[in-house]
Amino acid sequence: MKKLWQMIKGCPLFTILILSGIIVTAGGYAGAALGIYKWDVTFKHPMVQTVLLDEKAESGSESDASEVSTAKGDLDKNDQHKDVDNSTEAVKNGKPLEKTEEQTDGKSEDKSDAKTTEKSSEKNTEKSTEKGSGKTTEKTTEKSTEKKTEATTEKKASIDTGGSSTPISRPTQYKKIKTRKSRNNCYGDLTKIALETDYPYIKVDKSYFDDALFIGDSRIEGLALYSGLDNAQFAYMEGLTTFGLMSEKIAANGTATLTDLLGSQTFKKIYIMLGINEAGYNTDSYVSSYMDAVSQIQALQPDAVIFMMGCMHVSSDYSDTHDIVNNDNIDEKNGAIAAYADGIKLFYLDMNTVVDNGKGGLIKDYTWDDIHLQAQYYSVWEDYLYSHGLKDDAFN
Numbered sequence: 001m002k003k004l005w006q007m008i009k010g011c012p013l014f015t016i017l018i019l020s021g022i023i024v025t026a027g028g029y030a031g032a033a034l035g036i037y038k039w040d041v042t043f044k045h046p047m048v049q050t051v052l053l054d055e056k057a058e059s060g061s062e063s064d065a066s067e068v069s070t071a072k073g074d075l076d077k078n079d080q081h082k083d084v085d086n087s088t089e090a091v092k093n094g095k096p097l098e099k100t101e102e103q104t105d106g107k108s109e110d111k112s113d114a115k116t117t118e119k120s121s122e123k124n125t126e127k128s129t130e131k132g133s134g135k136t137t138e139k140t141t142e143k144s145t146e147k148k149t150e151a152t153t154e155k156k157a158s159i160d161t162g163g164s165s166t167p168i169s170r171p172t173q174y175k176k177i178k179t180r181k182s183r184n185n186c187y188g189d190l191t192k193i194a195l196e197t198d199y200p201y202i203k204v205d206k207s208y209f210d211d212a213l214f215i216g217d218s219r220i221e222g223l224a225l226y227s228g229l230d231n232a233q234f235a236y237m238e239g240l241t242t243f244g245l246m247s248e249k250i251a252a253n254g255t256a257t258l259t260d261l262l263g264s265q266t267f268k269k270i271y272i273m274l275g276i277n278e279a280g281y282n283t284d285s286y287v288s289s290y291m292d293a294v295s296q297i298q299a300l301q302p303d304a305v306i307f308m309m310g311c312m313h314v315s316s317d318y319s320d321t322h323d324i325v326n327n328d329n330i331d332e333k334n335g336a337i338a339a340y341a342d343g344i345k346l347f348y349l350d351m352n353t354v355v356d357n358g359k360g361g362l363i364k365d366y367t368w369d370d371i372h373l374q375a376q377y378y379s380v381w382e383d384y385l386y387s388h389g390l391k392d393d394a395f396n
Contacts (some may be wrong), residue, residue: 167394170198170343174335183323187283190328194310194338196350196388204389206231212269215250215258216240219312219372220273226378229385235261241277242289246296262300268395270297270304271349271385275311275333276371279325287336298345305395308341310334310350316361318370325371327360347390354384 174192182189209232214220217240224234235251235258251261272294278286294306311330313319319326334350341348355373357363362370366377373381 167344170341172338172341172348173198180328182328183326184329185282186280186324187329187332190332192335193331194335194348194350196310196353197341197343197347199343199347199390201388202391203387205386208389209269209385211267212271213261213267214271214273215245216271216273216309217277219276222372222375223378223381226373226375227382228379229382233261233265233267239277240274242274242286242293243278245274245293259296259300262297267301267304269307270301271307271309273309273311275330276314276325278333279329283333283336286333290337291340294340294346303395305345305347305390307347307349308337310338310348310352312355312373313352313360313362315364315367315370316357316359317364319361331360349388351381351384354380 173195175195176192177190180190206228209229212229212232214223214229214232214234214236216236218236218238220234220236221238223229224236233251237248237250237254240248240250246259247257249255249257251258274290275286278289290308294308297306298304311334313327313330314322314325316327319328338348340346352362355363355366355377364370366373366380368374
């Protein structure tokens with residue numbers, strides 16, 4: 001004791017620390033006894049417990065967080081009980097229950113979340129149920145089958161269907177070729193050649209042409225004189241061009257104009273071949289005049305199908321030695337009018353495919369002047385027409 005007393009006297013700071021500890025301890029026990037501090041903690045000393053609880057709440061460790069959340073939960077429960085009690089009292093007193101904005105927003109959010117959860121769970125339940133029962137597979141298969149069927153139907157319609165209740169437009173296709181330089185300013189460089197309208201043509205007999213009209217220049221004249229199509233009507237004239245087509249007396253053996261003929265009779269099929277006499281004209285002027293005549297014909301014969309026949313080529317020898325009347329010029333003008341074909345009321349036909357020498361020219365043996373067919377070869381043209389008939393519903 002003597003030594004202890006000497007230490008206390010020699011170190012006042014030590015004395016102060018001891019006394020402070022005693023005072024703090026006593027205060028802690030006194031606070032616990034008075035209910036200021038709680039005893040139900042994991043630490044024996046009430047002061048230590050108080051300090052460490054605050055540190056745990058700030059640090060956020062797992063064990064600490066659980067303790068803090070528990071404490072908050074207790075407070076929330078107490079608040080809820082208070083709210084319920086207040087609500088009950090309000091109802092008993094006949095006063096309307098007032099909700100704070102926070103409560104309303106919270107409940108609406110909870111409801112929306114609940115609805116979303118219910119919808120998603122319902123969808124998931126439906127999907128899982130359908131998958132479990134095999135319905136999903138059936139639906140997918142049905143849809144894919146329907147799509148394939150529709151695609152097949154559309155493909156068939158675009159290939160096999162002629163004129164139907166829902167006509168299919170068939171714009172002209174072109175074949176690209178190596179550029180052929182122009183030799184005259186009445187036409188340009190040739191880079192493509194028009195193909196006849198893509199249609200499932202059928203073979204027909206002579207009676208098919210009972211209601212047909214052929215219009216053109218001296219080449220159509222040859223078809224009228226040397227083919228077997230004596231049941232069709234013809235309107236032609238040597239040197240005929242698109243510029244005087246409607247006003248020239250080319251019908252009824254040169255006694256009536258085309259306008260007169262079309263205004264007095266009805267035709268289902270109208271075939272036109274022109275172009276050789278317009279070779280010296282600018283292609284744009286030719287096409288403008290040609291399509292203007294076609295429009296007038298359509299106005300007079302609205303139900304007719306018009307076949308724009310590409311101008312027949314000349315022989316390769318003739319083409320090579322003429323800068324204006326040559327096959328490049330003819331092909332450009334043919335391609336220009338072919339662009340207007342729709343495969344419904346306007347078709348583009350190219351009989352050059354049956355009289356071609358393989359080099360883009362008229363077969364030398366088929367012609368007597370490098371421009372017109374010999375009489376016996378008009379039958380080749382006639383056969384071409386027989387193989388390019390349209391189905392009956394194309395004329396509805």
